[in-house]
Amino acid sequence: MNIRKTIALVAHDNRKPDLLEWVDYNWQSLQGHKIICTGTTGSLIQEKFNQKLKGSKEVGPEIIRLKSGPLGGDQQLGSLICTNEIDIMIFLWDPMEPQPHDVDVKALERIAVLYNIPYASNRASADFLISSELFKTGYKPKLKDYSSYINRKI
Numbered sequence: 001m002n003i004r005k006t007i008a009l010v011a012h013d014n015r016k017p018d019l020l021e022w023v024d025y026n027w028q029s030l031q032g033h034k035i036i037c038t039g040t041t042g043s044l045i046q047e048k049f050n051q052k053l054k055g056s057k058e059v060g061p062e063i064i065r066l067k068s069g070p071l072g073g074d075q076q077l078g079s080l081i082c083t084n085e086i087d088i089m090i091f092l093w094d095p096m097e098p099q100p101h102d103v104d105v106k107a108l109e110r111i112a113v114l115y116n117i118p119y120a121s122n123r124a125s126a127d128f129l130i131s132s133e134l135f136k137t138g139y140k141p142k143l144k145d146y147s148s149y150i151n152r153k154i
């Protein structure tokens with residue numbers, strides 16, 4: 001990944017206030033990067049940047065909104081991870097409430113682990129991630145070699 005990173009930001013409804021507070025605190029560190037969100041999270045983060053930059057000449061980060069999570073947004077995000085288009089994911093999922101698309105959530109988490117992208121699922125991890133020296137530099141996650149699986153005899 002380059003210095004300019006593509007960062008996925010996603011939160012379930014009960015965790016959106018947490019994520020917005022985190023963005024509010026870290027918005028300057030997010031400037032210059034590209035942000036990809038599921039639909040509703042993306043609208044709220046866009047609003048947050050509009051608020052932060054109101055009356056300033058500075059422009060906010062590019063924010064791309066996918067579909068809302070339950071409507072396929074998690075799957076779209078997983079697909080972007082498979083094609084190496086996401087460098088980092090911060091996904092504050094709700095540990096207290098089942099979601100209609102729990103299977104999609106699980107699939108997204110699995111793909112994030114499979115592709116070894118830095119992934120934070122709570123605020124403390126997100127804090128460590130954004131304050132890491134590696135956040136400011138290029139970094140290449142090491143990928144496991146799956147060639148023996150791909151070339152297996154069937």
Ligand SMILES: O=C(CO)COP(=O)(O)O
Pocket residue numbers: 010011012013037038039040041042067068069070073074105
């Ligand atoms: O459900 C989500 C992630 O699983 C988030 O979707 P929204 O950002 O559209 O609320």
